[in-house]
Amino acid sequence: MDIKKLFSFLGLALMFISCQKEEGFQIIQGEAQGSTYSIKYIANEEIVSKRQIDSLLLAFDMSLSTYREDSKISKINAGDSTIVVDDFFEETFKASNQIFKETNGLFDPTIGVLVNAYGFGPKHERVVLNQKQIDSLLNFVGFDKVKLNANITISKVHKETYFDFNAIAQGYSVDVVVDFMKSKGIENGIVEIGGELIGFGKNTIDDKNWIIGIDDPLQKPEERTLIAKIKVENLGMATSGNYRKIVTDSITGEKFVHTINPKIGKPQKGNVLSATVLAPTCIMADGYATAFMVMDIKNGIEFANNHPDLFVLLIYRDENNKVQQFKTGNFKDLIQ
Numbered sequence: 001m002d003i004k005k006l007f008s009f010l011g012l013a014l015m016f017i018s019c020q021k022e023e024g025f026q027i028i029q030g031e032a033q034g035s036t037y038s039i040k041y042i043a044n045e046e047i048v049s050k051r052q053i054d055s056l057l058l059a060f061d062m063s064l065s066t067y068r069e070d071s072k073i074s075k076i077n078a079g080d081s082t083i084v085v086d087d088f089f090e091e092t093f094k095a096s097n098q099i100f101k102e103t104n105g106l107f108d109p110t111i112g113v114l115v116n117a118y119g120f121g122p123k124h125e126r127v128v129l130n131q132k133q134i135d136s137l138l139n140f141v142g143f144d145k146v147k148l149n150a151n152i153t154i155s156k157v158h159k160e161t162y163f164d165f166n167a168i169a170q171g172y173s174v175d176v177v178v179d180f181m182k183s184k185g186i187e188n189g190i191v192e193i194g195g196e197l198i199g200f201g202k203n204t205i206d207d208k209n210w211i212i213g214i215d216d217p218l219q220k221p222e223e224r225t226l227i228a229k230i231k232v233e234n235l236g237m238a239t240s241g242n243y244r245k246i247v248t249d250s251i252t253g254e255k256f257v258h259t260i261n262p263k264i265g266k267p268q269k270g271n272v273l274s275a276t277v278l279a280p281t282c283i284m285a286d287g288y289a290t291a292f293m294v295m296d297i298k299n300g301i302e303f304a305n306n307h308p309d310l311f312v313l314l315i316y317r318d319e320n321n322k323v324q325q326f327k328t329g330n331f332k333d334l335i336q
Contacts, residue, residue, distance in 0.1 A: 025041075026043050042201075047181075048186070053177060063089050066166070081153060082153065085152050085154060096287065103291045103303070105143070108142065108143050109163055111262045113140050114141065140160040141262055167240075167286065173196075174236060177191050188201030197236070200234050202233060210231065210233065211336060217315050218323065229335070230331075231336060236278065236283070236286075238288075240259070271316045272296070272300060273316055277313075278311035310328070311328060312326070313331050
C-alpha cells in the first residue's frame, strides 16, 4: 500500500470512529398514574422517546384506571358485561387470581366497594360504616365471585362488585414499559413508576449492578433516610406501607390506613409497617407486597420463607413496640 492510500485509509477509519457515539445514560421522566415515572437506559442514542412511553401508559390507564370513567375497568365496574378486555386487563386479572389463591384471599382486588367507602377511591368520599353495613358490602367482595370468560369478557356474581387493581397495576405498568424497551433492543436499564421499579441488565457504564436505596418507613416526608442499599438485576421491586397513606375522620378524628383486610372489611391495624418485595416480575412484587401488609408478622414470615422466589424485607413493631426488621436469606444476599 502506498503512502497516499495509507493516509486515505487512516483518515476514513478515524472519521468512522469519530462518528460512533459512546454509550451513555438516556433518561426519560414524566407523570403518570397520579405520580411520576423515571426511566434510565444505556445506549449511544435515543431509542425510545417520552412520547412513546406516555402513549403506552395512556393505553394502560384506558384499560385499568378507576380514575378514568372511560376506561374498560370503569365500564365493567358500572355494570357493562359486554366489554371485551385487553391484554393489560387479562394479565392483571390472572396475576391477581394467582395471588388471591396463594394468600387465601388476603389479596383481593374486588375490595373496591370498601376502598371507596373508606375514602380511598377516585371520589375520596368517606362513608361512616357500622358493622351491618360492612357485612353488607362484604357480600360483593371475593375474587372467586368474578370470572374471566372464554370470550375475554368479565362476569360478576354481583353487579355491585367493584374491581380495584391499584394494589398491583402500577407494578404491572413497570413490566409493560420494560417489555416495550426490550422489544426495541435495549438490554440495560431501570424503570420506576410511582416507586415500583425493575432493574434489568446492568449498569454497564459503571460496570456494576443497579443499586437501589430503600427508604426508612418512619422518616418524615421531608427526610431521606435509607435503611438499606440493594443490588437489583432482572428483578421487580415494590414497597407497600401504612405509614403515609392515612385518612383521618373529620368528626371523630379516627385514623384509617389504606390497606383493607378483605376478610373483615376493615382497615388493617397490624404490626407490619412496610413490606418490600422483589420478584421476577414487578406485578408479582407489587401484589405480594400488598398481601404482606394484611398478614400479621408471624404469618408474613412463614409465608415469605415458603416462597423462595420472593425476596422480602418486613419492617414491623414487636410486642415491646420496638421497630424490627425481618429479611429473607435471599434478600440479605442483595444488600450492599
